[in-house]
Amino acid sequence: MTDISQLSEAEIIRSARRSEKRFALLGLSVLSLTMLVLLTLIIDFMVDGLGRIDYDFLTSFPSRRPNDAGILSAWVGSALVMIVTAALAVPLGVAAGLYLEEYAPKNLITNLIEINVTNLAGVPSIIYGLLALGLFIQMFGLGQTIFVAGLTLALLILPIIIVATREAVRSIPQEVREAAFALGADKWQTVGGYILPAARPGILTGAIVGMSRAIGETAPIITIGALTFIAFLPPSPVGPEFPFINFDWLGSPFTVMPIQMFNWVSRPQAGFHVNAAATGLILLAMTLLMNAGAIWLRYKLRRAMR
Amino acid sequence: MPLLVSPRFLARRRLVDRAMRAMMFAAAFVSVLVTMGIVYVLVSESVRFFAQVSMLDFLTDTQWTPVFQDKHFGIMTLVSGTLMTSGIALLVAVPAGTILAIYLSEFAPPALREIIKPFLELIAGVPTVAFGYFALLFLTPLFQTFIPGLAGFNLLVPGIVMGIMILPYIVSVSEDAMRAVPNTLREGAYALGYTRLQTGVKVVIPGALSGITAAYMLGMSRAVGETMVVAIAAGQQAKIALNPLEGAATITAYIVQISLGDVPHDSIAYLTIFAAGLTLFLMTLTFNVIAFVLRRKYREVY
Numbered sequence: 001m002t003d004i005s006q007l008s009e010a011e012i013i014r015s016a017r018r019s020e021k022r023f024a025l026l027g028l029s030v031l032s033l034t035m036l037v038l039l040t041l042i043i044d045f046m047v048d049g050l051g052r053i054d055y056d057f058l059t060s061f062p063s064r065r066p067n068d069a070g071i072l073s074a075w076v077g078s079a080l081v082m083i084v085t086a087a088l089a090v091p092l093g094v095a096a097g098l099y100l101e102e103y104a105p106k107n108l109i110t111n112l113i114e115i116n117v118t119n120l121a122g123v124p125s126i127i128y129g130l131l132a133l134g135l136f137i138q139m140f141g142l143g144q145t146i147f148v149a150g151l152t153l154a155l156l157i158l159p160i161i162i163v164a165t166r167e168a169v170r171s172i173p174q175e176v177r178e179a180a181f182a183l184g185a186d187k188w189q190t191v192g193g194y195i196l197p198a199a200r201p202g203i204l205t206g207a208i209v210g211m212s213r214a215i216g217e218t219a220p221i222i223t224i225g226a227l228t229f230i231a232f233l234p235p236s237p238v239g240p241e242f243p244f245i246n247f248d249w250l251g252s253p254f255t256v257m258p259i260q261m262f263n264w265v266s267r268p269q270a271g272f273h274v275n276a277a278a279t280g281l282i283l284l285a286m287t288l289l290m291n292a293g294a295i296w297l298r299y300k301l302r303r304a305m306r
Numbered sequence: 307m308p309l310l311v312s313p314r315f316l317a318r319r320r321l322v323d324r325a326m327r328a329m330m331f332a333a334a335f336v337s338v339l340v341t342m343g344i345v346y347v348l349v350s351e352s353v354r355f356f357a358q359v360s361m362l363d364f365l366t367d368t369q370w371t372p373v374f375q376d377k378h379f380g381i382m383t384l385v386s387g388t389l390m391t392s393g394i395a396l397l398v399a400v401p402a403g404t405i406l407a408i409y410l411s412e413f414a415p416p417a418l419r420e421i422i423k424p425f426l427e428l429i430a431g432v433p434t435v436a437f438g439y440f441a442l443l444f445l446t447p448l449f450q451t452f453i454p455g456l457a458g459f460n461l462l463v464p465g466i467v468m469g470i471m472i473l474p475y476i477v478s479v480s481e482d483a484m485r486a487v488p489n490t491l492r493e494g495a496y497a498l499g500y501t502r503l504q505t506g507v508k509v510v511i512p513g514a515l516s517g518i519t520a521a522y523m524l525g526m527s528r529a530v531g532e533t534m535v536v537a538i539a540a541g542q543q544a545k546i547a548l549n550p551l552e553g554a555a556t557i558t559a560y561i562v563q564i565s566l567g568d569v570p571h572d573s574i575a576y577l578t579i580f581a582a583g584l585t586l587f588l589m590t591l592t593f594n595v596i597a598f599v600l601r602r603k604y605r606e607v608y
Contacts, residue, residue: 016501023503027409030402031422037470038429041436044444095333103327104334115598116338122524122594123587124531126558127344129565130583134347138571155340162337188323209431216433219533219558223565223579258435258534265439265538273443280436291431295424 045284049277057278061231062260066271069264071279073230077146077254078215080234084150084250085157085214090207093158094196097165097203102191121159128156129223137224144225146234147250152220157210164206168199201301205294212290216283218258230255257283348587351580358574364581370544370560372578373567379578381585387461387547387554388589391536392529394465394550395472399525402469403476404511404518410477411484412506426474434471438538441467446539459541459553467539468532472525479524483517483604484510520600527593531586533558557586 007015060070100117104110132152136142172195180190234252257279264276356364359379367380410419446463450456456463487510495505511518541553542563555563561579569575 016504020501020503023405024409024413027405027413030405031409034402034406034429034470034473035425038425038432040444041432041440044440045436048443092333092336095330096337099327099330099334103330113334113338116341118598119591119594120337120340122527122590122597123344124528124533124558124590126531126533126561127348127583127587127590130561130580131340131344131347133565134351134580135343158337158340162334186319186323188326189319192326212431216431216435218433218435219537219562222562225565258433261439262435262534262538265435265442276439277443280433280439283433284436287431287433288428291428292424295427299424 042284042288045277045281048274049279049281052274052278053281057275062255062263066269066275069272069275071257071260071275071282073233074255074257074260074279075282076233077226077230078256080146080237080249081149081153081254081256082211082215084147085153086207086211088151088154089157089161089210089214090203092154093161093206093210094165094203096158097162098169098191098196100162101166101169102195103187117159117162121163124219125156125217126219126223128152129220131155132220132224143251144253145251146254149221149224149226149254149256152224153214153217156217156220157214160210160213161203161206164209165199165203168202168206169195171202172198201297205297205301208290208294208297212287212294215290216258216287218262221256221259222262226253226255226259344587348580348584351577352584355574355577355581358577359581368546370555372575373564377574379581381557381582383544383546384555384557384560384582385585385589387536387540387544387556388530388558388586390461390547390550390554391465391468391540391556392526394462395468395529395532396522396526398466398469399473399476399529400522403473403480403521403525406473406477407480407484407518407521408506408510411481412502412510423478426477429470430474432471434532434534435538437467437471438464438534441535441539453551456551457541457553459539459543460551461540461547461554462550464535464539465550467535468529471532471535472528475528476521476525479521479601480514480518483514483521483601486517486604487513514604516600517604520597520604523593523597523600527590527597530593531558531590533562537562557582561586 057070058075059072060068061072062074063069096113096117100110100114104113129152132148136148136151137144142148176194176198177190180194185193230253234249234254235246237246237249261276261279261283264272264279267273364379364381366382367378368383369378369380370383371378410422414422441463442459445467446456446458446460449463450458453462484506491509491513492505495509500508536556537559540556540559542555542559543553544555544560547554560582564575564579
């Protein structure tokens with residue numbers, strides 16, 4: 001540090017300006033470095049994996065020979081698990097968010113639930129995997145199935161959807177509620193008829209972010225014990241006979257894309273690393289697109305509110 | 307005035323209202339059940355574990371070999387690996403995150419801020435397994451060209467990658483805290499002739515200190531619980547981690563390692579992952595609780 005009593009006013013101002021500029025430059029360089037890392041990561045995946053993605057890769061089962069292996073069972077598994085996760089997490093999370101924001105009285109139980117949601121958001125994902133292993137698989141005997149994986153991921157992203165719902169509901173003007181009450185609507189008519197529709201874009205944003213988190217999540221699914229070598233597809237959800245839909249697939253063994261990728265990364269042969277990069281690139285593209293979609297939606301929403 | 311609404315409609319409406327209310331409460335209560343389920347599973351399986359292994363051995367043994375003939379259960383080996391990688395992550399994320407947060411809250415024009423924040427969210431959205439691949443197959447070979455002695459599996463690179471992963475959380479939470487500092491304080495500082503940098507360092511940071519510390523705690527908690535990067539790139543050898551250039555197992559990497567193998571449900575190896583999980587849960591809980599208390603504090607101040 002320079003001793004400022006020795007300096008003239010002009011020098012003090014100049015040195016202050018200089019350190020201002022230096023800090024702004026520092027901030028910008030930290031930022032660019034971070035951007036560079038993300039960019040390098042994306043380019044690395046493209047260089048390693050883009051050439052491997054073709055029709056055969058998407059329609060083949062895993063194989064001992066890296067060049068024959070594909071991700072058919074993995075992407076089908078991911079899609080089915082995501083259906084379960086969305087079907088469980090979105091209704092539960094939205095209902096919980098509505099309750100906390102619109103109904104909850106200020107009491108001990110409400111406080112408990114709120115602290116609990118905050119805490120759950122900070123629990124590592126692998127702990128959810130242990131919950132699923134100890135409770136759903138060992139105690140309830142549900143098996144290493146698509147349903148258990150979907151349920152586990154649903155619990156994992158529940159806090160994300162609850163928080164998004166609460167924020168969306170909180171941003172709805174009080175006048176909407178008052179107008180509905182003034183017209184004679186009761187609480188549920190107001191919440192179900194006016195609050196929920198108005199909050200829909202915000203909830204959708206949260207749901208997309210939550211699903212993008214779930215689709216890339218690996219650790220809890222490993223703990224459940226998903227198999228990495230699955231050379232068959234779960235029973236089809238739609239059948240040729242009445243009632244055309246069946247739920248046998250819920251109880252099927254499965255693998256998902258992140259698991260398949262992890263399996264391939266862990267092998268020593270470079271051929272499998274290429275497969276891992278190709279899987280990772282698809283995963284990366286999906287999560288980045290979903291996140292970008294959520295960000296765009298939020299941006300549109302904020303513009304519409306102004 | 308004639309009654310326009312039939313009493314039956316009103317009765318049905320009241321029923322629906324009550325039913326919906328009860329359903330929503332039940333949904334909100336599910337989160338409490340999840341926590342209870344987690345605590346129950348971890349504690350009950352750990353009780354079975356500690357029936358066979360003494361707590362003293364668990365905390366003081368310096369070896370971790372549950373699947374070997376000569377079994378040792380010193381959790382401190384895994385804890386040391388976890389703390390080493392998380393510590394490296396914080397060494398990266400704390401300075402970078404604090405600088406970025408000050409830059410965003412005090413320097414950046416609003417338009418730039420609107421671009422940077424979503425960009426940081428994109429980083430947070432990258433699947434962790436992708437970061438693991440990046441750490442093992444891109445960054446480690448790159449770092450090996452200028453750090454001699456860096457092993458193929460090491461703690462340094464996963465630590466740095468985790469630092470980048472937790473950066474968005476640290477920036478977002480600490481910037482929130484900085485923005486909660488009232489503008490009157492900033493204006494007072496400007497009026498005394500402070501520059502933006504001096505205001506940031508001498509007024510905003512002290513004013514937002516509890517929130518910024520909370521951000522570090524949340525970042526630490528995330529790093530401790532992060533799994534895939536260390537499972538892929540840090541190796542699986544459980545030992546007291548002293549050298550970041552060598553590999554060592556973390557708590558999370560160990561749980562993954564055991565889960566991948568075929569471990570019988572009643573074996574001691576199966577129980578170890580719950581004991582390790584309980585240790586992990588208590589570590590993250592500690593950081594989360596400190597963060598929670600600190601954030602509540604700064605919300606009260608302003």
